[in-house]
Amino acid sequence: MSPMDALFAVQDEDTIVRQLRHRHANLPERRALVDAEAMVVATAAQVEEHKVSHLDLFRRQRRYEGEVAAVEDRLGELDTLLYGGSVTSPKEAVAIQTEISHLRERLDSLEGTVLEVMEELEPVERLIADLDVRGVEEASVVEHCRGELLAAEAVVDADVAQANERRSAAAEQVDHDVLARYDRAAAGLGASTVVHFAGSNCTGCPYSMPAVEADRVRALAEGTLAECNECGRLVVR
Ligand SMILES: [Zn+2]
Incomplete structure (x- = not known):
């Protein structure tokens, strides 16, 4: 995994x-x-x-x-x-x-x-x-x-x-800092704290990501964890 x-x-x-x-x-x-x-x-x-x-x-x-x-x-x-x-x-x-x-x-x-x-x-x-x-x-x-x-x-x-x-x-397989970020965000975001990056959007977001932000995430290596500036979710590239 x-x-x-x-x-x-x-x-x-x-x-x-x-x-x-x-x-x-x-x-x-x-x-x-x-x-x-x-x-x-x-x-x-x-x-x-x-x-x-x-x-x-x-x-x-x-x-x-x-x-x-x-x-x-x-x-x-x-x-x-x-x-x-x-x-x-x-x-x-x-x-x-x-x-x-x-x-x-x-x-x-x-x-x-x-x-x-x-x-x-x-x-x-x-x-x-x-x-x-x-x-x-x-x-x-x-x-x-x-x-x-x-x-x-x-x-x-x-x-x-x-x-x-x-x-x-x-959790043993997740980086300690990532897990801590997740735990903090999950208190407010619950079941959709971590979401996938699909196409050019954060799938947790009701809005489209601004183009600049989407380009930034798309440029990241697959499997990198970003944060959606729109909704605060953790977005997995
Ligand atoms: Zn979002």
Whole structure:
């Protein structure tokens, strides 16, 4: 391989590596992983939201149950009082019976409320359980996607490594200064940094080379590296 052919080979490998890096960054497996992770986050947010309403309902249930217990205690006390033989006046007995009847109504209403809250809790609990199951499934999808991405990345990485090896082998055959010039120019010109001189023109140039410039390059020995004054590309005579 001539030094100039080697320089073109370096450029070809650089182009391949650039394309591979682009592929690496835009792997469909990466997109799939991002989407899968977003679903996990969304489900976790829903679980949190429903857990807040669950806690709220649970506290209400507890509070009403506490009230039920207090009313039951008081009813027990009144029963003991009424049938314990210590009440002697009928008036007092009537007052106690009135309180008992009020408390029983209160108890009915409280027990009804406890049931209502429990009925509200039930679907929330089911929803949380379903979301938990979904979260586990989604987490396993994330794991799967992560594995797929790693595998796809490994394929691209291996291709990059091979291209870099071929580039190193080609670069050994290119003069050190030429390679340095190429590297500097390639940062801006990319895949068409080194071009051929064809006819009387730089093939990388959108414009015609001025005649004087074209004559200068044409006069160079074949295989000589010139620089196009128009576009800055390295032109191989
Ligand atoms: Zn040019």
